[in-house]
Amino acid sequence: MQADHSFVSAPGAVPLLGHTWRFLRDPLSFLRSLPAVGDIVAIRLGPFDALVVCAPELVRQVLVDDRTFDKGGFLFDRSREFLGNGLGTCPHKDHRRQRRMIQPAFHQARLPGYAREMSAQARAVADSWRSGQAIDVLAEMTTISLGTTAATIFSAAPSELRESLAADLLTLEGGVFRRMLLPPRADAVPTRGKRRYDRAQTRSRQSIHRIIADYRADETDHGDLMSMLLAAQDELAAPGAAGASLSDEEIRDQVMSFLFASTDTIGKALSWAWYLLGRHPRTAERLHAEVDAVLKDGTATFEDLPRLEVTRNIVTETMRLYPPGWLLTRTTTVDTELGGRLVPAGTDIVVSPYQMHHRADLYPDPERFDPDRWAPERAGTVPRGAHLTFGGGARKCIGDAYGMTEATLALATIAARWRLEPVPGRKVTAAPYALALGPKGLYMRTVARDGRGREASDRGPRTDGRSEAPSTVAQVPQRGH
Ligand code: HEM
Structure with missing residues (x-):
């Protein structure tokens, strides 16, 4: 069903394409412009009509009433x-059972175990750098x-399965946003990109099924999410009844959800944090001072978290600006x-945490990077429902504590060893053409903080296969915060 056209329409629509061109050219500016148009704004993207809900109280209604405003719409x-x-x-009809069964895997008590892996991974990457390198952040x-x-x-x-999954994940992530706006018939055209995407989809599913089969055969509790999913029981179902445990297909789909929801979001949030710190050296100094005072051997641990307040506020503020x-x-x-107007069944609804986080009526001086907004004495002034980094209502992120823990530990662990300086002349832009909002073109130079890193002149070629910035870069001014 089409959206109710009695809603005010965003300006700039053109025949047939609607707002597609405006959206594709600069989706973030487009979203930021909409609250001035109305509380609920009609847009047309490719074949889709949708209503963008801008008013905070209406956004809350949408997120809280997940039966009426169900998962769906062009993105999902x-x-x-x-x-x-x-x-x-x-959809809502399957959600409560799934959430009940999966929630224990994200219980607070599991976090210290996950945190050990988070610290180890951050340390391994920080240890692999040399001073003076321009890294692809x-x-x-x-x-x-x-x-x-x-x-x-x-x-x-096995590591080969993990590696092939990682590669497939990147292919799928890049492809899904492009396909999202294509009419199904155009998407069916077997282009090279489409074939690569389809192969990645088939192979990733096969890889996960192989991992599930190995785990089932082995029966050891590895203390990881897969072991938890295999053991998960629905407490409301009789043991052995249909649906009392998760099927292989259900586990596969959960694993895909976790892989996407955690890898892309945290990697991009950390990248933006370094970008912002590069542009705000005084905040970077406060971060370094905090990690020097708190960390015992240069690696942040779960026990350090309560004292990493500056680090945590930097993470929170980064994800406000770039959710x-x-x-x-x-x-x-x-x-x-909704807002006193009729919305027909089958209408696509859009909510944008990015748009909400950039409203001047909710966040004073919204474009300013100000981690102290989240200090205890000020955080209480953020209006209820205005902070949507992890969504809201029953569909709120299940991995919020996991995500905050990982981002905080990784930022602190890297900051203990390295300062990252902007590479002059690089143009960094927000690249929203993916499920998660990330920076494009972000290369930064490593400066060792403890004298252990070798200087730039000592640097040899990388041997780990990860990319380094090209040695000559175009002189293009940076823009942003
Ligand atoms: C900084 C990191 C993260 C951010 C910014 C983030 C953001 C979000 C947001 C905005 C939603 C709500 C989506 C909606 O309402 O449509 C969500 C849901 C979800 N996230 Fe996260 N997420 C993060 C980390 C994680 C991690 C680490 C995991 C799992 C390992 C995860 C798993 C999920 C799942 C499964 C849902 C769906 C929850 C439900 O519908 O019940 N997320 N996330």
Whole structure:
């Protein structure tokens, strides 16, 4: 069903394409411009009509009433093709059972174990750098988050399976956003990209099924998420009854959800943090002073977390400015009312944490990078429902504590060893054409803080296969915060 056209429409629509061109050219500016148009704004993207909900109280209504505003809409309908029916994508009718069964894997008591892996992965990447290197920050941070995800989800999986999954993940992530806006018929055209995408989808599913089969055969509790999923029982179902435990297909879909939800979000959040610190040296100095005072042997641990307040506030503020989950969609399951207007069943609804986080009425001086917003004496002034980094309502992120823990430990562990300086002349832009919002073109130079790193002139070629910045870079001014 089409969106109700009595809603005010965003300006700049052109015949047939609607707002697609405006959105594709600069989706973040487009989203930021909409609250000035109305509380609920009609847009048209490719074949999709949608309503963008801008008013905070209406956004809350959408997120809290997940029966009426169910998972769906152009983002999640296409994501389901490769994520399957896991916790992040499943409809309301399947959600409560899945959440009940999976929640114990994210219990507070599991975090110290996961934190050990997080610290180890960050330390390994920080140890692999040499002073004076220009590193591809997003690639390095993704190595940390991917390594941690693999270690906490399926620690016992063979390394070749983990590596092939990692490669497939990147292919799928890049492809899904592009396909999202294509009409299904255009998407069916067997281009090279489409074939690569389809192969990655088939292979990743096969890889996960192989890991599940190995775990089932072995029966050892590895203390990871896979072991928890295999043991998960629905407490409301009789033992042995249909649906009392998770099937292989359900476990596969959960694993896909976790892989995507954790790798991309945390890798990108950490990258933005370094970008912002490079532009705010005084905040970087406060970070370094904190880790020097708190960390015992240069690696942040779970026990250090309560004292890493500056680090945590930097992470929180970074994700306010650049929320990895920048766009969420829903679909209405019945005719309903929103802001006093009728919204027909089957309408696509868009909520944007990015848009919300950049509203001047919710966050004074919203474009300013100000980690102290999140200091205890000020954090209480953020209006209820305005902070959407992890979403809200029953579909709120299940990995929020995991994500904050990993980002804080990784930032602190790296900051203990390294300062990262911007590479002059590099143009860094926000690249939203993915499920998570990341920086494009972010290369930074490593400066050793403890005298252990070798100087730039000592530097030999990398041997780990990860990328380094080209030695000559275009002189393009940076923009942003
Ligand atoms: C900094 C890191 C993270 C960010 C910014 C983030 C963001 C989000 C957001 C915004 C949502 C809500 C989506 C919606 O309402 O449509 C969400 C849901 C979800 N996230 Fe995260 N996430 C992060 C880390 C993680 C991690 C580490 C995991 C798992 C290992 C995870 C798993 C999930 C799952 C399964 C859902 C769906 C929950 C449900 O519907 O019940 N996330 N996340």
